[in-house]
Every structure is written in C-alpha cells, then in structure tokens.
Amino acid sequence: MESPFSAKMVFSSEKRTAAADAKRCAEHYDIYNDFPELPELIEHRYAPKSILVTGAAGFIASHVCIRLAKLYPQYNIVGVDKLSYCSDEEQVAGPLADCPNFKFVQADICEYGKMLTLMEEEGVDTVMHLAAQSHVDLSFKEGGPQQFVLDNVLGTTVLLEVAKKLGVKRFVHCSTDEVYGEGSFGDRVDFDEAAPLNPNNPYSASKAGADLMVQSFYKSFGFPVVITRGNNVYGPHQFYEKVVPKFIAQLHGGRALTIHGGGCNTRNFLHVQDTASAFDAILHCGEIGEAYNIGGKNEKTVLDVAADLLLAMGLDQQSESLVKFVPDRAHNDACYPITNTKLCALGWREKHGWEFGLANTVAFFLKQLSSEARDLSKVLEAHPMHRASDVKQPAQKRAESAASTMASETESLSYASDNASDGEDLNTKTIEAMPSEVQVLRKASRFTSLMAFASKVCYAT
Numbered sequence: 512m513e514s515p516f517s518a519k520m521v522f523s524s525e526k527r528t529a530a531a532d533a534k535r536c537a538e539h540y541d542i543y544n545d546f547p548e549l550p551e552l553i554e555h556r557y558a559p560k561s562i563l564v565t566g567a568a569g570f571i572a573s574h575v576c577i578r579l580a581k582l583y584p585q586y587n588i589v590g591v592d593k594l595s596y597c598s599d600e601e602q603v604a605g606p607l608a609d610c611p612n613f614k615f616v617q618a619d620i621c622e623y624g625k626m627l628t629l630m631e632e633e634g635v636d637t638v639m640h641l642a643a644q645s646h647v648d649l650s651f652k653e654g655g656p657q658q659f660v661l662d663n664v665l666g667t668t669v670l671l672e673v674a675k676k677l678g679v680k681r682f683v684h685c686s687t688d689e690v691y692g693e694g695s696f697g698d699r700v701d702f703d704e705a706a707p708l709n710p711n712n713p714y715s716a717s718k719a720g721a722d723l724m725v726q727s728f729y730k731s732f733g734f735p736v737v738i739t740r741g742n743n744v745y746g747p748h749q750f751y752e753k754v755v756p757k758f759i760a761q762l763h764g765g766r767a768l769t770i771h772g773g774g775c776n777t778r779n780f781l782h783v784q785d786t787a788s789a790f791d792a793i794l795h796c797g798e799i800g801e802a803y804n805i806g807g808k809n810e811k812t813v814l815d816v817a818a819d820l821l822l823a824m825g826l827d828q829q830s831e832s833l834v835k836f837v838p839d840r841a842h843n844d845a846c847y848p849i850t851n852t853k854l855c856a857l858g859w860r861e862k863h864g865w866e867f868g869l870a871n872t873v874a875f876f877l878k879q880l881s882s883e884a885r886d887l888s889k890v891l892e893a894h895p896m897h898r899a900s901d902v903k904q905p906a907q908k909r910a911e912s913a914a915s916t917m918a919s920e921t922e923s924l925s926y927a928s929d930n931a932s933d934g935e936d937l938n939t940k941t942i943e944a945m946p947s948e949v950q951v952l953r954k955a956s957r958f959t960s961l962m963a964f965a966s967k968v969c970y971a972t
Contacts, residue, residue, distance in 0.1 A: 520818060520821065520822070520827045520828075520830045522822055522827065526822070527822070529866045530819075530822050530823055530866055530870070532866075533823075533864075533866035533867040533869070533870040533871075534823070534870045534874075536867055536870070537867060537870035537871040537873075537874050538874065540871055542574075542746075542747055542784065542871065542875070543577060543581075543606040544581070546578055546581070546582065546784060546787075546788070547784050547785055547788045547862035547863065548862070549788055549791065549792060549858060549859060549860070551858035551859075551860060552792055552795075552796060552857065552858035552859065553796050553857055553858045554796075555795040555796060556795065556796050556797075556798070557680075557681055557794065557795055557796075557797075558795070559586055559636060559637035559680075559681065559794065560586065560587065560634070560636050560637075561586070561587040561589065561633055561634045561635045561636055561637065562579065562586055562587065562588050562589065562635070562636075562637040562638070562639060562794075563589050563591060563629075563630055563633070563635045563637070563638045563639070564576050564579075564588060564589070564590050564591070564639045564641065565591050565592070565620050565638070565639070565640045565641055565642035565670065566591075566592055566598075566640075566641040566642030566643065567590025567591055567592045567603055567615060568590070568592035568594055568598035568599055568600045568602055568603060568615070569592060569597060569598050569602075569641070569642070569748075569750075570597075570744070570746075570748050570749045570750065570783065571641055571685070571744055571783055571786055571787065571790075572590070572592075572639075572641035572642065573590075573602040573603050573748050574746075574747075574748065574783045574784060574786070574787040575639060575641065575787045575790050575791075576588055576590045576603050576607065576613065577603065577606050577607060577787075578784075578787045578788065578790075578791060579791065579794075580607050580610045580612055580613040581607075581610065582791075584610070584612055585612075586612060587612055587614075587633065587634070588610075588612055588613045588614070589613075589614050589616060589629070589633045589635065590603055590613065590614070590615045590616070591615075591616050591617075591618050591620065591626075591629065591642075592615070592617065592618075592642065593617065593618065593619040593620070593642075594617055594902075594903045595901070595902060595903060596750075596897060596901035596902060596903055597646075597750035597752065598903055599748075599903075600615060600617070602748045603615055614633075616629060619666075620640075620642055620662075620666040620667075620669060620670055621661065621662065621665055621666045621669055622669070623669050623672065623673060626669060626670065626673045627673045627676070627677075630673055630674070630677055630679075631677060635674075635677065635679060636678075636679055636680045636681075637679065637680060637681045637682075637683075637794070638670060638674050638679055638681070638682045638683065639683045639685075639790065639794065640667065640670055640682065640683065640684050640685060641685040642662070642666060643662065643663050643666075643685070643718070643721075644658060644659045644662045644663055644714065644717070644899050645687070645714065646714070646752050646753070646895070646899070647689075647712055647714045647715075647840065648752070648840055648894060648895050649714075649752075649895060649897070649898060649899040650712055650713035650714035650717070650899070651712070651713065651840065651841040651842075652898055652899070654898065654899075654900065655713060655898070655899050656713040656716075656717070658898075658899040658900050659713055659714055659717040659899060660717050660720070662717075662899075663717040663718055663720070663721050664717055664720045664721050664724065667684065667721040667724055667725065668721075668724050670682075671724065671725065671728050671734070674734070675728065675732060675734050679735075680735055681735050681736075681737065681794070681799070682725070682728075682734065682735060682736045682737070683736075683737045683738075683739065683790070683793060683794055683797070684721070684722070684725045684736060684737070684738050684739070685739050685741070685790075686718050686719075686721065686722050686738055686739060686740045686741075686802075687714075687715060687718050687740055687741060688702070688740050688741060688742050688804065688806070688847040688849045689710060689711075689712070689714065689715035689718065689844070689847060690708045690709075690710050690715050690718050690719040690722055690740060691706045691707075691708065691709060691740070691847065691849070692708075692709030692710060692711055692715075692844070693711055693844035693845055693846070693847070694844070694845060694846040694847055694848040695845065695846075696777075696845060696846065699848060700848065701848045701849055701850040702804070702847075702848060702849045702850070703804070703849070703850050703852070703853070704740070704801070704802040704803065704804055704853055708722065708723070711842060711844055712841075712842055712844075722738060722740075725738055726738070729799075729800050735799045735800075736799065736800065737793060737794075737797045737798070737799060737800075737801060737802075737803070738801075738802040738803070739789070739790065739793055739802070739803050739804075739805050740802060740803070740804050740805065740849070741781070741786060741789075741804070741805035741806065742778065742779040742780065742781050742804075742805065742806040742807060742847065742849060743778040743779060743780050743781070744780070744781055744782075744783050744786045745780050745781075745782065745783065745868065745869075745872060746782045746783030746784065746868065746871065746872050746875075747783065747871070747872060747875035747876070748783065749783070749872075750890075751887055751890045751891065752890050752895055752897070754778075754813065754816060755780075755816065755820070755869075755872060756872070756876055757890070757891060758816065758817060758820050759820060759824070759872070759873055759876045759877070759880075760876065760880060760887060760891055761891055762820065762821070762824055762826060762833065763876075763877060763880045764880075764891070766891065767832070767833050767834060767835040768817045768820075768821075768833055768834050768835065769835050769837045769892075769893035770813055770814065770817060770834060770835065770836050770837065771813065771837060771838070771839045771840055771843060771893075772836075772838070772839030772840075772843060773836070774812060774813040774814040774817070774836070775812050775813070775814065776812065776813060776843055776844070776845055776846065777810050777811060777812050777845070777846040778810070778811065778813075778846070778847065779806055779807055779808075779809060779810045779811075779847070779848070779849070780807065780809045780810075780811060780816075780865065780868075781805065781806060781807035781809065781861065782807075782861075782863035782868035782871070782872075784862075784863060785807065785861050785862055785863050786805060788859065788862070789803075789805045789854060789859050790805075792854070792857045792858065792859040793805075793854070793857070796857045796858070797857065801853075803853055803854045803857075804849045804850060804851050804853065804854060805851065805854060806849045806850070806851040806854075807851075807861045808861060809864075809865040809868075810846070810848075811865075817834060818830070819865070819866075819869055820869065820873070821833065823869050823870055823873050824873060824877075835893075837893040837894070838893075838894075840894070
C-alpha cells in the first residue's frame with residue numbers, strides 16, 4: 512500500500528501557527544489546578560455528599576476525582592481501583608495529597624463483601640462507576656472476552672447490588688459510544704441516546720451488557736441510574752496502549768508510528784478534562800433514568816492523528832521514515848458518530864480545542880517518559896503483546912524493566928506471536944488460586960454472561 516507520507520508533509524501556515532500557539536499555551540497550563548468552567552450549566556438537580564469513584568487510578572476517573580475533590584471540597588470522594596496493569600495510584604495520590612476530602616482504597620469491584628463494607632463505612636450516597644476493561648485489541652485475545660465480561664459485566668452488577676442494598680441516591684454508569692455499533696461514511700447518521708445497541712466486538716458487547724444491567728435496575732427496582740456513552744478520550748494519564756500516548760511514546764523512542772490497516776478509520780476525540788467536566792454536569796444536572804452521549808467536535812482519521820503528532824513534536828520533516836502500515840486488528844469499525852445535543856442542553860460545552868489538547872498531552876507524556884520506569888516494550892508493539900488479565904508491575908520489577916523498554920527499538924514482533932505457547936491466560940491461574948466457593952461463583956458468572964452475549968460478539972477477519 513502506498514503511504515500518504517511518502518513525501519514530506521506540507522502544513523498550511525495557519526496550521527503551523529495554531530500548533531505553535533497551542534504549544535505556548537500548554538506550557539503555562541496546570542492540569543491539576545486549571546479546569547474547564549461550566550458557566551452555562553443549568554441549576555443543579557442533585558447534591559451528593561459522599562461519592563465512590565471506581566477506576567480512580569486509571570485514566571478518566573483520575574481526572575474526575577481531581578476535579579470533584581478540588582472544586583467541591585464539601586464532598587467526600589472515595590477513589591477505588593484494583594490497580595491493574597494500566598493503573599497508577601500516583602495519578603490521584605500526588606495531585607490530591609493536600610485534599611483531606613479524598614481517600615484512595617485498593618479494592619476489586621467484583622468482590623461484593625469488600626465493596627459493601629467500604630461503601631457502608633464511607634456513607635456513600637453516590638456512585639460514579641468508571642472502572643472497566645477498555646482496550647479493544649485485548650478483547651480479541653484468547654481469554655480476553657472472559658476477562659472483559661468478568662470486569663465489565665460482573666463488576667457492574669456487584670456495584671449495583673451493593674448500591675441498591677445501601678440506598679444509594681445516584682448511580683452514574685460510564686459506558687461507550689461503541690455500544691451503538693459501527694457508523695457509516697456513506698449514509699451518515701449520528702447516533703442519539705435512543706439508538707439501539709448493536710456492538711461489534713467483545714469489548715463493546717461487554718459494555719452493552721453492563722448498560723442493560725444498569726437499565727434493568729432502573730426498570731425493575733426504580734433504582735436511580737444515569738448512563739453516559741462517550742467518544743474517544745485522550746490526554747494526560749492515559750495508558751500507552753491507546754493511540755495518542757502510544758504514538759507519542761513510539762516517536763519519543765525513535766520508533767515509527769504503527770498505523771493499523773489504511774489508517775482511514777475515524778474517531779471523535781475529546782480531551783479528558785472536557786470529559787471530566789461532562790461527568791460533573793451529568794452528576795449534578797442529569798435526569799434519573801436517562802443516558803447522555805459525551806462527544807466533541809474533533810473527528811480525526813488515524814492518519815490525521817499521526818500527522819498532527821508529528822507536527823506537534825517537530826518531526827513532520829521526517830514523516831516518510833516515521834510511519835509504518837501494519838495489518839489491521841481483527842475488526843475495526845469505520846466510525847462512531849454520535850450527537851451530544853442532550854448533554855449540551857444541560858449547559859455543558861467543550862473547552863479544549865484539538866491543537867491545545869494535543870500540545871498539552873504531548874508535553875505531559877514527554878515529561879513522564881523521561882522518567883518512565885515501567886516496561887512498555889509489549890505495549891508499544893504494532894499489536895499489543897500484553898493481556899487484559901495482567902497486573903500492575905511491582906516497584907522493583909518496574910525498575911528492573913526500565914532498561915528493556917529503552918532497548919526495545921528493534922523490529923516489531925509478529926502479530927501471529929499472540930498465539931505463542933507463552934501466552935497463557937493469567938486469569939485462569941488467578942481464579943484457581945481463589946477459595947473454591949469463589950471459583951464456582953466466578954466461573955458460573957462467566958459462563959452465563961458469555962452465553963448471553965455470544966450472539967452479539969463478532970470476530971470479523
């Protein structure tokens with residue numbers, strides 16, 4: 512396939528000026544103390560007292576915790592995370608070290624007893640559920656669908672049961688635009704919140720299953736739920752498996768950008784701080800029983816993202832040698848067009864433009880990569896070599912593996928090696944190490960959930 516980058520890129524003077532201006536603005540922006548404001552927000556319908564935020568050491572949830580803890584000091588914020596391979600407690604512990612209204616607890620949302628005790632002790636009246644397996648590529652791996660169902664469907668169900676038992680007043684569930692299925696370039700229709708769920712991969716099927724469980728608690732028990740369905744999010748704290756930080760890390764390490772397929776699939780990107788402000792708006796102003804799409808105005812092809820990052824990092828003159836096309840993932844939806852009219856009616860507005868958001872993100876990751884101690888060698892391959900069941904590296908292991916990350920600028924491993932004998936499903940070992948009664952519960956939950964979603968899961972090749 513002929514590369515669109517076979518010649519040096521040509522950017523307009525306006526584009527270069529916008530990128531340079533954004534870089535200067537980003538240098539003076541503090542993501543831990545500067546937040547998008549919501550001056551047009553309608554009057555608050557709800558005032559929480561004690562909020563449980565799941566996935567708090569992850570990407571979006573860490574920013575939700577930071578925003579809520581700093582803008583609403585009267586709220587008690589409890590962040591919970593099991594600390595998987597893509598989590599980092601420091602993403603909240605550092606920025607919120609001086610916030611007495613924030614507390615972090617390491618716990619697995621799938622463990623009913625622990626969640627019941629924690630929420631009861633903290634007097635939780637509100638749940639913002641953002642913890643999830645979310646990397647589509649990992650859902651295609653052997654054992655991936657099982658892990659996604661376990662974390663996304665069973666985990667959500669455990670939280671719903673605990674929250675219902677304790678009389679929680681508002682349960683905000685974070686879903687994804689991917690539950691609507693694939694959009695079309697030729698016959699463009701923007702999905703609104705009433706569109707049917709039609710997921711095309713194991714990840715989106717597991718999120719659709721969680722959505723349906725949340726809806727069932729509203730219909731069956733009158734439980735106060737609100738659902739969000741968002742576009743692609745990017746920004747500081749995102750793990751390197753996702754396209755923007757992965758491309759930044761590849762370029763930082765002297766690698767070529769790995770473009771899946773032809774790179775013409777589009778995604779609509781929203782900066783994580785704008786996403787956190789949307790959760791703020793929905794928490795306080797959203798209506799019970801409703802769903803809200805969270806989307807922005809930055810629809811980009813993967814090639815667009817690659818070009819803009821090369822420009823932002825000053826590497827656009829080397830573009831012909833820094834782009835590599837690789838086989839596509841098992842199934843790659845063309846686009847996910849959604850409308851955010853319902854969210855905007857609450858008074859929410861996107862504040863960070865694409866150029867500024869990208870400059871802010873590049874600055875953050877270049878600083879982080881200069882001291883990154885985690886082994887990123889498997890994550891930065893064209894197709895990820897890690898698994899959804901991987902756990903966070905211990906501090907000593909991270910230190911030992913730092914050198915291997917820097918030394919991994921070799922030829923990419925074959926995608927076929929995903930099926931190598933050393934790719935044993937770690938989750939099987941984890942379950943076998945559990946008490947027998949927990950093994951039975953989890954395996955039964957897996958089986959019934961997988962059977963329920965089998966008709967929705969599509970492996971397209």
